[in-house]
Amino acid sequence: AQSVAQPEDQVNVAEGNPLTVKCTYSVSGNPYLFWYVQYPNRGLQFLLKYITGDNLVKGSYGFEAEFNKSQTSFHLKKPSALVSDSALYFCAVRGAYNDMRFGAGTRLTVKP
Amino acid sequence: NAGVTQTPKFQVLKTGQSMTLQCAQDMNHEYMSWYRQDPGMGLRLIHYSVGAGITDQGEVPNGYNVSRSTTEDFPLRLLSAAPSQTSVYFCASSYSSNTILSNYGYTFGSGTRLTVV
Numbered sequence: 001a002q003s004v005a006q007p008e009d010q011v012n013v014a015e016g017n018p019l020t021v022k023c024t025y026s027v028s029g030n031p032y033l034f035w036y037v038q039y040p041n042r043g044l045q046f047l048l049k050y051i052t053g054d055n056l057v058k059g060s061y062g063f064e065a066e067f068n069k070s071q072t073s074f075h076l077k078k079p080s081a082l083v084s085d086s087a088l089y090f091c092a093v094r095g096a097y098n099d100m101r102f103g104a105g106t107r108l109t110v111k112p
Numbered sequence: 113n114a115g116v117t118q119t120p121k122f123q124v125l126k127t128g129q130s131m132t133l134q135c136a137q138d139m140n141h142e143y144m145s146w147y148r149q150d151p152g153m154g155l156r157l158i159h160y161s162v163g164a165g166i167t168d169q170g171e172v173p174n175g176y177n178v179s180r181s182t183t184e185d186f187p188l189r190l191l192s193a194a195p196s197q198t199s200v201y202f203c204a205s206s207y208s209s210n211t212i213l214s215n216y217g218y219t220f221g222s223g224t225r226l227t228v229v
Contacts, residue, residue, distance in 0.1 A: 009152070034217050043116075043202055043220030044155075090154060097162055098143045098206060099170065100218060104154040 002027045002093045004074075006103035013081045014111055021076040021106045023091030032094035033074045035065055037087050038105075044090060050074060061085070081110045114138050118203050118221035125193040125228045133188040133224050135203030141219070142208040144186040145170070146178065148199040149223075155202065161186055162208065193228045200225050 004025045013019045025031055032051055036044040048059025055067045065076045076089060091103040119134045137144065145160035147170075157170030161180040175197060177189040186205075190197060204218040 006154075036217070041223075043222045044204075044218070045220070046217040049217055097160070097168070098208065099145065099157055099160050100204075101157065101171075102147075102155040104152060 002031075002095050002101050004033070004091045004093045004101060004103045006089075006091055006106045008106050009104070010107050010109070012109045012111065015083055016080055019078050019081040019085070019108065019110070021089050021091075021108060023074045023076065023103060025072050025074060025091075025093050027093055031067075031074075033065075033067065034092040034094065034100070035059065035063070035074075035076050036090045036092060036102075038090065039087050047076070047089075081108075083110050083112055086110045116203055116205055116219050116221035118201075118224050120224060121222070123224060123226050125190075125226065127193060127195060127228060129193050130189070130191050131193065133190075133201055133203075133226070135186045135188065135221060136184050137186075137203075137205040137219070138184065139205065139219065140183060141205035142183065144180065144203065144205045145218075146176070146186070146188045147202045147204065148172065148197075149202060150199050158188065158201075190226075195228045198226060198228045 034049045035047040038044045048057050050057050050067045058064045063078050086109050089106050092100045116137045142163045146158040147155040149155050156172045159178040161167045167178050201224045203221040206218045
């Protein structure tokens with residue numbers, strides 16, 4: 001079965017510093033991986049995806065993610081964090097029927 | 113476009129009561145799904161549908177029913193509410209996995225916060 005894991009419940013960074021939110025995956029076949037962000041009292045919003053091609057994927061709001069097949073990881077990154085990036089971030093993997101499986105989420109807090 | 117619309121936004125039920133959570137999308141998406149979000153557990157898939165007339169179970173289907181009579185609507189029914197069903201429920205939709213447009217992921221509704229007492 002397809003699954004993803006987010007090893008950190010919470011990530012704290014200072015504004016202006018780089019941030020990384022970790023995700024590892026377990027799939028059979030080629031992975032279709034996604035990152036979503038959730039702001040308080042809102043639904044999830046699509047950030048970026050990896051389907052095939054370049055291992056570095058660029059997405060919305062300056063975020064990017066690095067796909068690493070040997071480490072089965074898909075970490076979310078941003079070179080310079082903003083306070084407004086504070087939110088709940090979810091990694092997800094898509095199954096054969098377009099069903100999406102999500103990780104438990106990582107709460108990112110960016111402090112001024 | 114309205115996107116994905118969920119109603120109601122908030123609901124309090126008594127144990128044993130039934131209710132239907134509504135979900136409608138206006139993007140002509142073939143795929144629709146229901147998730148519940150609980151602290152520390154992320155989003156768990158309840159049921160999904162790949163098109164009108166076709167539904168299937170996800171990870172946590174017990175206590176929930178769905179049907180898909182039209183492309184636009186995908187209601188979630190709780191037949192006999194239990195406190196364990198207290199959660200935030202999200203509906204999501206996307207293009208079919210048969211098209212490259214599905215690579216753009218899901219569009220989510222704003223959620224229904226359900227409390228069962």
